[in-house]
Amino acid sequence: MLYLIGLGLGDERDITLRGxxxxxxxxxxxxxxxxxxxxxxxxxxxxLYGKELVVADREMVExxxxxxxxxxxxxxxxxxxxxxxxxxxxxxxxxxxxxxMGVSVQAIHNASVxxxxxxxxxxxxxxxxxxxxxxxxxxxxxxxxxxxxKLNRSMGLHTLCLLDIxxxxxxxxxxxxxxxxxxxxxxxxxxxxxEQLLEIEERLQGGVCGPQTLCVGLARLxxxxxxxxxxxMEELLTIDxxxxxxxxxxxxxxxxxxxxxxxxxxxxxxxxxxAVKLSDDxxxxxxxxx
Amino acid sequence: MLYLIGLGLGDERDITLRGxxxxxxxxxxxxxxxxxxxxxxxxxxxxLYGKELVVADREMVExxxxxxxxxxxxxxxxxxxxxxxxxxxxxxxxxxxxxxMGVSVQAIHNASVxxxxxxxxxxxxxxxxxxxxxxxxxxxxxxxxxxxxKLNRSMGLHTLCLLDIxxxxxxxxxxxxxxxxxxxxxxxxxxxxxEQLLEIEERLQGGVCGPQTLCVGLARLxxxxxxxxxxxMEELLTIDxxxxxxxxxxxxxxxxxxxxxxxxxxxxxxxxxxAVKLSDDxxxxxxxxx
Numbered sequence: 001m002l003y004l005i006g007l008g009l010g011d012e013r014d015i016t017l018r019g020x021x022x023x024x025x026x027x028x029x030x031x032x033x034x035x036x037x038x039x040x041x042x043x044x045x046x047x048l049y050g051k052e053l054v055v056a057d058r059e060m061v062e063x064x065x066x067x068x069x070x071x072x073x074x075x076x077x078x079x080x081x082x083x084x085x086x087x088x089x090x091x092x093x094x095x096x097x098x099x100x101m102g103v104s105v106q107a108i109h110n111a112s113v114x115x116x117x118x119x120x121x122x123x124x125x126x127x128x129x130x131x132x133x134x135x136x137x138x139x140x141x142x143x144x145x146x147x148x149x150k151l152n153r154s155m156g157l158h159t160l161c162l163l164d165i166x167x168x169x170x171x172x173x174x175x176x177x178x179x180x181x182x183x184x185x186x187x188x189x190x191x192x193x194x195e196q197l198l199e200i201e202e203r204l205q206g207g208v209c210g211p212q213t214l215c216v217g218l219a220r221l222x223x224x225x226x227x228x229x230x231x232x233m234e235e236l237l238t239i240d241x242x243x244x245x246x247x248x249x250x251x252x253x254x255x256x257x258x259x260x261x262x263x264x265x266x267x268x269x270x271x272x273x274x275a276v277k278l279s280d281d282x283x284x285x286x287x288x289x290x
Numbered sequence: 291m292l293y294l295i296g297l298g299l300g301d302e303r304d305i306t307l308r309g310x311x312x313x314x315x316x317x318x319x320x321x322x323x324x325x326x327x328x329x330x331x332x333x334x335x336x337x338l339y340g341k342e343l344v345v346a347d348r349e350m351v352e353x354x355x356x357x358x359x360x361x362x363x364x365x366x367x368x369x370x371x372x373x374x375x376x377x378x379x380x381x382x383x384x385x386x387x388x389x390x391m392g393v394s395v396q397a398i399h400n401a402s403v404x405x406x407x408x409x410x411x412x413x414x415x416x417x418x419x420x421x422x423x424x425x426x427x428x429x430x431x432x433x434x435x436x437x438x439x440k441l442n443r444s445m446g447l448h449t450l451c452l453l454d455i456x457x458x459x460x461x462x463x464x465x466x467x468x469x470x471x472x473x474x475x476x477x478x479x480x481x482x483x484x485e486q487l488l489e490i491e492e493r494l495q496g497g498v499c500g501p502q503t504l505c506v507g508l509a510r511l512x513x514x515x516x517x518x519x520x521x522x523m524e525e526l527l528t529i530d531x532x533x534x535x536x537x538x539x540x541x542x543x544x545x546x547x548x549x550x551x552x553x554x555x556x557x558x559x560x561x562x563x564x565a566v567k568l569s570d571d572x573x574x575x576x577x578x579x580x
Contacts, residue, residue, distance in 0.1 A: 009399060013308040016298060016400070020307065084401060086408025089547075096411065096547055099554050109299060109406045109512050110306070111374060111399030114414055118376025119397045121386065124404055125420035129447055132415070155441060157419055222399050257379070257386055264389050 002072035002098050004085035006110025009222030011040035012048045019108045023049045026078040028071055030056040034167045035090060036082035036113075037187075037245060039223045045080075053080070057168045061090060065097055072103050084112035113247055116221045117160055120228050121261020122251055128152030132162045133193050133248075135186065143200045149250055150208045156253030163188035163246050187244030190217035194233045194248065209233060209250065216249040216262065217241055227275060231267035239267065240275050292362035292388050294375035296400025299512030301330035302338045309398045313339045316368040318361055320346040324457045325371075325378035326403075327477075327535060329513045335370075343370070347458045351380060355387055362393050374402035403537055406511045407450055410518050411551020412541055418442030422452045423483050423538075425476065433490045439540055440498045446543030453478035453536050477534030480507035484523045484538065499523060499540065506539040506552065507531055517565065521557035529557065530565050 003022050008014025015023070023029055031042065031053045038045075046053055056079070061068075071077050085091050085107050098105045118124045129152060131145040145161075152159040166186040174181035194215070201209050209215075211234035219227040219241040229239055254262065265271075293312050298304025305313070313319055321332065321343045328335075336343055346369070351358075361367050375381050375397050388395045408414045419442060421435040435451075442449045456476040464471035484505070491499050499505075501524035509517040509531040519529055544552065555561075 006401065008306055010308070013311065014306050014399075016304050016306050017310065018300070018303040021303065084405045084408065086405065086414060089413060092408070092411060092413065092547060092551070095409075096551055096554075099551075107406075107409045109304075109401030109409075111296065111401060112405045112414075115374045115376065115402045115405050116397075116399045118374065118382070119385075119399075121382060123379060123382065124376060124402075125422070125452070127420075128418055129445070130415035130417075151445065155419070162415070257382060261382065261386050261389075264386075 001076050002069065002094075002103055002105045003076065003078045003108060004091060004095060004105060005078055005080050005108045006084040006112070007038055007080055007082050008110040009083055009113065009116055010224065011038065012044050014110065014222065016108060016110060019110070020049070022076070022108060023078050023080070024051070025076060027075040028054070029078045029080065030054050030068065031080045032056050032061065032082070032091070034058045035088035035165065037165070037167075038082045039220060039225075058090070059168070061094065065094055069094075069098050069101050069103050072098065073101070084110050084114075087112040087114065111222060113162065113221055113245075114160065117218060117247065117249060119221070119226075120216050120218060120230070120249065120265060122158050122216070122249060122254070122258050126156075126158055126252065127160055128155060128157030128252070130160045130162060133164060133188065133196060135164045135166065135188060135192070136196055141199070143204060146197075146200045146204060146206065146208060150206055153208060153250065153252050158252045159250045161193060161248040161250065163190070163193050163248065165245070188246065190219070190239075190241045190246045190248050191237055193246070194237055198233065214251060214262070216251065216265065218247045218249070219243070220245065221247065228265045229267055229271050229275070230262040230265040235267045239272060242275065291366050292359065292384075292393055292395045293366065293368045293398060294381060294385060294395060295368055295370050295398045296374040296402070297328055297370055297372050298400040299373055299403065299406055300514065301328065302334050304400065304512065306398060306400060309400070310339070312366070312398060313368050313370070314341070315366060317365040318344070319368045319370065320344050320358065321370045322346050322351065322372070322381070324348045324455070325380060326373055326455065328372045329510060329515075348380070349458070351384065355384055359384075359388050359391050359393050362388065363391070374400050374404075377402040377404065401512060403452070403511055403535075404450065407508060407537065407539060409511070409516075410506050410508060410520070410539065410555060412448050412506070412539060412544070412548050416448055416542070417450055418445060418447030418542070420450045420452060423454060423478065423486060425454045425456065425478060425482070426486055426489075431489070433494060436487075436490045436494060436496065436498060440496055443498060443540065443542050448542045449540045451483060451538040451540065453480070453483050453538065455535070478536065480509070480529075480531050480536045480538050481527055483536070484527055488523065504541060504552070506541065506555065508537045508539070509533070510535065511537065518555045519557055519561050519565070520552040520555040525557045529562060532565065
């Protein structure tokens with residue numbers, strides 16, 4: 001049996017009792033490590049599970065999927081995913097391949113950023129299509145997601161923007177010189193996401209957002225150092241949200257209760273002081289994997 | 291501190307380690323029991339937590355919110371919610387009132403139906419606005435959600451339909467006779483949802499759905515007896531999905547991997563046999579609270 005197990009969003013204690021029970025009895029345990037990150041390091045997970053974890057990067061999952069699935073045909077194999085197992089396309093791919101090979105699969109769900117964003121007060125059922133914002137490069141500055149935000153907003157719906165994560169990406173410069181070297185991990189900040197959106201707005205002039213547009217920045221959602229601030233884009237640009245992961249929401253039309261909750265998370269001098277404090281705390285403590 | 295704790299979707303083992311730790315140290319523990327149901331009964335939860343639960347119905351949460359929040363000002367109070375704490379508007383309301391009263395709140399997230407539906411193979415980021423389908427009555431046959439499905443489908447997006455739950459609803463007939471009597475709980479089935487949608491289609495003729503429209507019925511998502519079938523509406527109408535809760539998805543445009551996953555869950559003679567079996571098993575076993 002292949003168990004796809006969600007670890008939730010914070011640290012080792014966010015696994016469910018059911019998930020922990022299963023991990024403990026599996027013969028092989030893989031930890032997916034490229035579509036998200038947990039705010040805790042591998043040894044802590046291993047101590048809790050009482051067994052060794054194999055970190056599975058993108059290469060491994062894409063190239064060795066068959067090997068993992070063959071193992072799962074005869075023994076219990078756990079594939080651990082930060083958040084919920086179906087937050088990222090790759091795990092759906094593994095799921096499908098398993099079913100096609102006749103290997104049984106069971107998912108053990110957990111919180112994902114897609115539902116945990118509800119903590120900011122915006123109602124989950126009033127979100128439109130979720131978008132992903134990739135890092136701009138010198139030559140690649142895509143804007144297809146801009147139209148989706150526009151559509152969501154035209155219907156009064158909120159837009160959750162998932163921000164780019166680059167883990168174990170081969171360096172193109174090195175590849176050109178015939179070497180396989182990996183870039184250091186990069187996680188898009190709320191600030192970069194806003195800068196990119198404002199650049200696209202300037203280019204396309206679609207009236208989707210501007211410096212005064214209300215948005216919500218969320219950092220380390222579900223973790224102890226969770227940090228949420230709502231305010232105009234230009235103000236959020238001045239805030240240090242600290243270590244990853246970050247997400248951004250562009251609210252659509254807000255109902256009275258939503259408006260009041262966002263007001264609670266607005267930018268204030270106190271918010272800014274908290275940001276600096278959190279940023280220090282987290283770098284000292286629980287985010288060694290950065 | 292008020293802790294809003296998600297219990298996940300299946301049984302008592304779907305709470306997270308963090309959630310269990312907190313429940314065990316809280317002086318008062320409320321179990322929300324009207325926006326969803328867990329596939330397990332209260333005594334099992336109490337045995338695991340080692341303490342008594344107060345079942346909080348809609349009346350209680352709406353009328354005694356202040357009392358609960360005053361308790362939370364001085365002691366640790368847990369408010370347990372099936373799924374994730376922010377799946378339903380009422381809990382956001384409690385959250386907001388707490389913040390307004392200056393009572394600290396911490397959310398402990400968990401899986402909700404909004405992300406667990408990913409298990410059927412449809413990509414979560416390709417869902418549009420979520421809709422709720424209420425039970426039709428003789429005189430009230432609303433159709434505002436029909437337009438939302440239409441919009442989602444016109445953009446190629448999937449639509450998750452949350453199906454009505456009626457728990458502890460006062461009987462109107464009895465009220466008219468001056469008596470407060472509660473109706474037995476009712477949970478909308480996939481079949482009723484499809485019937486209602488087809489009725490609206492016949493009335494409005496908007497081309498949103500018809501007997502041949504592909505949809506996905508999901509029952510007891512995240513539980514051991516989870517049951518998922520995809521197929522044309524007219525075929526799903528013939529299937530007994532068993533005990534609650536049920537949900538329905540109307541897929542939009544499906545990518546190749548999504549198409550293949552839905553194919554895996556299609557109606558077959560085997561699917562139907564499984565349905566009958568599951569239906570029997572669950573009524574014998576873990577759903578005593580129905």
